[in-house]
Amino acid sequence: MDLQGQNGLMTTFREGWRSRKASAWLIALALLAFYTDLYFFDHLTEPAKALGLRSKWFLYSALYSVAMIGGAVYYLRRHGNARYNRYRIATNLGVQLVLAFLLPFVMPLLAGAPEDDYWKYEYFAASIWPLDHYKLHPSILRAVPLVLALTTVALAFLVAPLLGFFFGKRWYCSWVCGCGGLANTFGDPWRHLTATSTASWKFEKVAVHSVMFLAIVSTLLLFVDAFADTGETFHAVIAGGEWWSMKSLYGYVVGALLAGLVGVGFYPLFGPRVWCRNFCPMAALLGLTQKLGRFRIRVKPDMCISCGNCTTYCEMGIDVRSYAQSNESFTRAACVGCGMCAHVCPRGVLKLENAPTLQEDKARQRLPVVNL
Amino acid sequence: MxxxxxxxxxxxxxxxxxxxxxxxxxxxxxxxxxxxxxxxxxxxxxxxxxxxxxxxxxxxxxxxxxxxxxxxxxxxxxxxxxxxxxxxxxxxxxxxxxxxxxxxxxxxPRPGPWPGSDLPGVGHFVTHQDLAWLEEEVHGGPSHGGPPPRPRAHLEATSDESPYRFRPVARAERGGPPTRPAVIGGGLIGIEAAEVLHAAGLRPRFFIREEWFWPMALDHAESRWIAERMREHGVDVDLEHDVEALEGDGRVERVLTSEGEYDADLVVVAIGVxxxxxxxxxxxxxxxxxxxxxxxxxxxxxxxxxxxxxxxxxxxxxxxxxxxxxxxxxxxxxxxxxxxxxxxxxxxxxxLGDGTATYARGHWYNSAKLFDIEYTTAGLVNMNVEGERNWFFEERGPVRSTTRVVLAGERVVGFNLLGRRWDHTVLLRWIEEHRSLAWVLDHLAEAAFDTEFVPPLVVPQGARERAPTGPAPSALPEPLAPPAV
Structure with a gap:
C-alpha cells in the first residue's frame, strides 16, 4: 500500500463539476432546492412515513447517511492509502449510522415511551451544545430523562473541552461531527474551492466568533428567563417588525439558513466547510481550547518548495504554505485536523501531532513555534 | 538608492x-x-x-x-x-x-543536442511558457485556472535565444492530442513530465541513457523499485537508450536511439538545466x-x-x-x-550595504516524490567517499520502503531513504555527531516523520547484522575525503 499517493487529485481542476463550471452550479442548485424544501415545506413527511420513518428528519438522516457512504467510497478511493484517512472516515461513518441514525430511532422504542414523548428519547449524542443549541434549553433539560440531561451537560462542558485540549478540535470536527462527516465525504471533491485570501480569513474571524457569542448569550438568556419565570421576555428580539423569540430566530438563521442552505448548498461553489469555518459556534469554542492545547501541525524546516498543495487542499482556507515556508510549526484555531495538508505534501514537510506540551517540545526540537 | x-x-x-x-x-x-x-x-x-x-x-x-x-x-x-x-x-x-x-x-532548460531538437512537438518542462506549450499540445488549452497570467506580455521585449519564447505547437498538424508521447532524460523533471503525461491518460515512453533511473541519487536496487512503479502506472521505461536524433515531417514523429527507432508524436526534453x-x-x-x-x-x-x-x-x-x-x-x-x-x-x-552576511553551504539534503514514492536524502550519498560502505534494508510489509545508510569507516555520513517520510534535521544531527550504524538503527524512530498511524519501521535482527557492502556507484571519479565537521 502506498503511503501518500495522490493520483485521485491530479485532474481536479480539469473536471467541470469540481471547478465551478455549469455542472457544479447545477449540483449547487439541486442542493439548495432540497434544503429549501426540507426546512420550509413539508413534502418529505409523506415519503418518510411511507418508509416507516417517524418524521422527515429521519428521512433526512437516512439520505444524509447514504450521501456520506457514497462520498466515503469516493474519498477512500482517492485518499484511502493513508491510515489516518481510513480510520477517520470509518469513525465518521460509524458515528453517523449508529449515533445519529440508529440509536435515536430505537431509543424511544426501547424505552417504551408513549408516542407523544418519543422526542424526549431521540437523543443525538454526537451533536453537542452549542452546535445543538436546543439541547441546553432549560425547558428541554427538564423534560428529558435525567441521564440524558446529564450527558448533555457533561459532553458540552467536560468531554468536549478536555478532548479539545489534548487532541485539538479534530477529535470532534473531523472524526465525530455530522457536518464534518458530510463535508469530508460527500463534500470532499470540492475541498480545494475554499477561499484562502486574507479577506476571507478576516471575515471568518468576525463571523464565527459572532455566532459563538450569539449562541452563548442566547443560551444564558434562556436560563435567566427560566429562573426569573418571565416567559421569554429577555429572550426576544425584533426582526422584520415582529417580535421573535431568540430561540426561533437562532434556529431559523443559524440552523436552517447557515448550516443547511449555505453550509451544504454551496459545497460545489465555495467548498465543504463554509458553515464550519465561518458560522459554527461549536467549532469556534473548540478552536479556543485547541489554541490552549497540545495539537499542532509540525513543520520540517527548510524543506518546503512552496508548491501550494497544502493551502489549496486545506478545506478551512488556512494558508499552510506560509507557515511551512517560514519553518513555523503552528496551531490555528480554525484547523479541523483533517490531515489533508500532510497527506498531499510532496515533500513530507507537515505532520499533525499532539505534542507533549508545546514549550517542552520546542526546547527539545529547537524548532520555532508560533501561535497566530 | x-x-x-x-x-x-x-x-x-x-x-x-x-x-x-x-x-x-x-x-x-x-x-x-x-x-x-x-x-x-x-x-x-x-x-x-x-x-x-x-x-x-x-x-x-x-x-x-x-x-x-x-x-x-x-x-x-x-x-x-x-x-x-x-x-x-x-x-x-x-x-x-x-x-x-x-x-x-x-x-x-538544456536544449536537446540531437538533430531535430527544434521540430514542432518538441519542448521542455521548466518555464511558464513550456507549461503553456505542453497544455496546448495535450489538452488544447489551459485548465480551469486559465493560462499563466499574461504569458505573452514579454513578446515585445524578448529575443530569439530566450528560453521564454513559445515552442511551436504540433497539435494542428497532428490532428489532436499526442497518442505516443516520449520523455527524454532520467532525472527529476523527466519523471515529473512522465507523471503528468500519465495523469492526462497517455502512456509515455521514458528514454533514460543510464543503466538505471537517476544514478546521481539512487543505487541500482532503489532505482529498480522506482522503475517498477513507473511501469505499473503505465510508463514504458527504456533504460540504456541513448537518443541519437528526433525525426519527422514538419513535426516530431520518431525518436532514434541506440537501441532502435520509436514512434513519438510529442517529446519532452528533460536533460537538465x-x-x-x-x-x-x-x-x-x-x-x-x-x-x-x-x-x-x-x-x-x-x-x-x-x-x-x-x-x-x-x-x-x-x-x-x-x-x-x-x-x-x-x-x-x-x-x-x-x-x-x-x-x-x-x-x-x-x-543593504551590510558586508558581514555570508552564505555557507551546509550539508546536502533534499526530498522528492517519485510518482507516489517518498524520497529523502541527507549527507554524502553516491559521492564516492573514502572508505565508503553502504548498509541497505528493504522493508516489504504493510509499508514498502528502503533504507540506505552510508558509512565512512565506522561513521555514518549519509542516508538515502525511500517509501517513508523522515526528518532530515535529525538525520543531519546524527551525521554531525559521528554516530555509528548500530546507534543509528537503534534510534531510527526518532527521525520518523510519517503521518499518524503508519506502523514504524522495524529492522529485524538478521538485517541489522548484515555487513555493509562497498561503495555505491558515483558520478565522482576520485574518492572524496569525508569532510571534517
Whole structure:
C-alpha cells in the first residue's frame, strides 16, 4: 500500500463539476432546492412515513447517511492509502449510522415511551451544545430523562473541552461531527474551492466568533428567563417588525439558513466547510481550547518548495504554505485536523501531532513555534 | 538608492522583501521576462495535471508588488554595463540604471543536442511558457485556472535565444492530442513530465541513457523499485537508450536511439538545466564552466580574472544562476528551492550595504516524490567517499520502503531513504555527531516523520547484522575525503 499517493487529485481542476463550471452550479442548485424544501415545506413527511420513518428528519438522516457512504467510497478511493484517512472516515461513518441514525430511532422504542414523548428519547449524542443549541434549553433539560440531561451537560462542558485540549478540535470536527462527516465525504471533491485570501480569513474571524457569542448569550438568556419565570421576555428580539423569540430566530438563521442552505448548498461553489469555518459556534469554542492545547501541525524546516498543495487542499482556507515556508510549526484555531495538508505534501514537510506540551517540545526540537 | 533585481523567482522575491523590510523608501525594481507574478516553479507539474491552478502556485497574493512598492519590468535583460551601472533590455527599452544589482535569473532548460531538437512537438518542462506549450499540445488549452497570467506580455521585449519564447505547437498538424508521447532524460523533471503525461491518460515512453533511473541519487536496487512503479502506472521505461536524433515531417514523429527507432508524436526534453546567464557573455563577470556566476561568500559577483573582493561592483547573484563554493571546494550552482531562498536573504544583506552576511553551504539534503514514492536524502550519498560502505534494508510489509545508510569507516555520513517520510534535521544531527550504524538503527524512530498511524519501521535482527557492502556507484571519479565537521 502506498503511503501518500495522490493520483485521485491530479485532474481536479480539469473536471467541470469540481471547478465551478455549469455542472457544479447545477449540483449547487439541486442542493439548495432540497434544503429549501426540507426546512420550509413539508413534502418529505409523506415519503418518510411511507418508509416507516417517524418524521422527515429521519428521512433526512437516512439520505444524509447514504450521501456520506457514497462520498466515503469516493474519498477512500482517492485518499484511502493513508491510515489516518481510513480510520477517520470509518469513525465518521460509524458515528453517523449508529449515533445519529440508529440509536435515536430505537431509543424511544426501547424505552417504551408513549408516542407523544418519543422526542424526549431521540437523543443525538454526537451533536453537542452549542452546535445543538436546543439541547441546553432549560425547558428541554427538564423534560428529558435525567441521564440524558446529564450527558448533555457533561459532553458540552467536560468531554468536549478536555478532548479539545489534548487532541485539538479534530477529535470532534473531523472524526465525530455530522457536518464534518458530510463535508469530508460527500463534500470532499470540492475541498480545494475554499477561499484562502486574507479577506476571507478576516471575515471568518468576525463571523464565527459572532455566532459563538450569539449562541452563548442566547443560551444564558434562556436560563435567566427560566429562573426569573418571565416567559421569554429577555429572550426576544425584533426582526422584520415582529417580535421573535431568540430561540426561533437562532434556529431559523443559524440552523436552517447557515448550516443547511449555505453550509451544504454551496459545497460545489465555495467548498465543504463554509458553515464550519465561518458560522459554527461549536467549532469556534473548540478552536479556543485547541489554541490552549497540545495539537499542532509540525513543520520540517527548510524543506518546503512552496508548491501550494497544502493551502489549496486545506478545506478551512488556512494558508499552510506560509507557515511551512517560514519553518513555523503552528496551531490555528480554525484547523479541523483533517490531515489533508500532510497527506498531499510532496515533500513530507507537515505532520499533525499532539505534542507533549508545546514549550517542552520546542526546547527539545529547537524548532520555532508560533501561535497566530 | 536604486536596487534592480533580475528575476522574479524565489531568490529575487526573498531579497526584495528583505530589502523593503529595512528600507521603506528605496526604489526596488524586479525585472522578469517570464512572469508577472512570483510563482513556485517546482509546482508546474501540478498545474499541468490539473491538481493546482495558476493562482494556487503563487505563494503571495498578487497585490504584493503594489503593497511593497516594487516596480515590475516585463522584459528580457540582454546586457550589463558594469562601469555605467546599467542593465540593457531587449525591445528597444531604456536601459535600467542601478546602484546595486542582484542577478537571480535562474536556470534555463538544456536544449536537446540531437538533430531535430527544434521540430514542432518538441519542448521542455521548466518555464511558464513550456507549461503553456505542453497544455496546448495535450489538452488544447489551459485548465480551469486559465493560462499563466499574461504569458505573452514579454513578446515585445524578448529575443530569439530566450528560453521564454513559445515552442511551436504540433497539435494542428497532428490532428489532436499526442497518442505516443516520449520523455527524454532520467532525472527529476523527466519523471515529473512522465507523471503528468500519465495523469492526462497517455502512456509515455521514458528514454533514460543510464543503466538505471537517476544514478546521481539512487543505487541500482532503489532505482529498480522506482522503475517498477513507473511501469505499473503505465510508463514504458527504456533504460540504456541513448537518443541519437528526433525525426519527422514538419513535426516530431520518431525518436532514434541506440537501441532502435520509436514512434513519438510529442517529446519532452528533460536533460537538465543550465544557468540562464547567456545574456552576461560580454559583461566581464566571472562565470564557471557551466555558465554559473561565480560568487564569493557574500554572494558578490566578481570581475572575470580579478582578485576576489578587490573591487566593489555592487553586483550580487543568488539562486540557480549563482555558482557557490561547495563543501568539497568546487564552485557549482545549487539548484534547490530552499537554497535559493536562503541565498536571496543573504544577498539582500549585501544589497543593504551590510558586508558581514555570508552564505555557507551546509550539508546536502533534499526530498522528492517519485510518482507516489517518498524520497529523502541527507549527507554524502553516491559521492564516492573514502572508505565508503553502504548498509541497505528493504522493508516489504504493510509499508514498502528502503533504507540506505552510508558509512565512512565506522561513521555514518549519509542516508538515502525511500517509501517513508523522515526528518532530515535529525538525520543531519546524527551525521554531525559521528554516530555509528548500530546507534543509528537503534534510534531510527526518532527521525520518523510519517503521518499518524503508519506502523514504524522495524529492522529485524538478521538485517541489522548484515555487513555493509562497498561503495555505491558515483558520478565522482576520485574518492572524496569525508569532510571534517
Amino acid at each position: 536604486r536596487i534592480v533585481i533580475i528575476g522574479n523567482g524565489v531568490a529575487g522575491m526573498e531579497a526584495a522583501l528583505a530589502v523593503r523590510q529595512r528600507e521603506p523608501a528605496w526604489e526596488i525594481t524586479l525585472v522578469s521576462e517570464e512572469s508577472d507574478h512570483f510563482f513556485s516553479r517546482t509546482a508546474l507539474m501540478w498545474v499541468m495535471s490539473g491538481q493546482l491552478s495558476h493562482r494556487c502556485i503563487e505563494p503571495l497574493e498578487r497585490d504584493v508588488y503594489e503593497r511593497m512598492g516594487f516596480h515590475r519590468v516585463r522584459a528580457r535583460a540582454v546586457g550589463l554595463d558594469l562601469e555605467a551601472r546599467r542593465v540593457h533590455l531587449a525591445g528597444g527599452l531604456e536601459p535600467l540604471p542601478y546602484d546595486r544589482l542582484l542577478i537571480a535569473c535562474g536556470s534555463r 543550465v544557468p540562464n546567464t547567456g545574456w552576461l557573455a560580454g559583461a566581464g563577470l566571472e562565470l564557471d564552466r557551466r555558465g554559473g556566476l561565480v560568487v564569493d561568500a557574500h554572494l558578490r559577483a566578481q570581475r572575470a580574472g580579478a582578485e576576489n573582493g578587490s573591487e566593489d561592483l555592487g553586483v550580487f547573484a543568488a539562486g540557480d544562476c549563482a555558482s557557490v563554493r561547495w563543501f568539497h571546494g568546487e564552485h557549482m550552482p545549487e539548484q534547490l528551492w530552499y537554497t535559493a531562498r536562503d541565498q536571496g536573504r543573504v544577498a539582500a544583506r549585501g544589497l
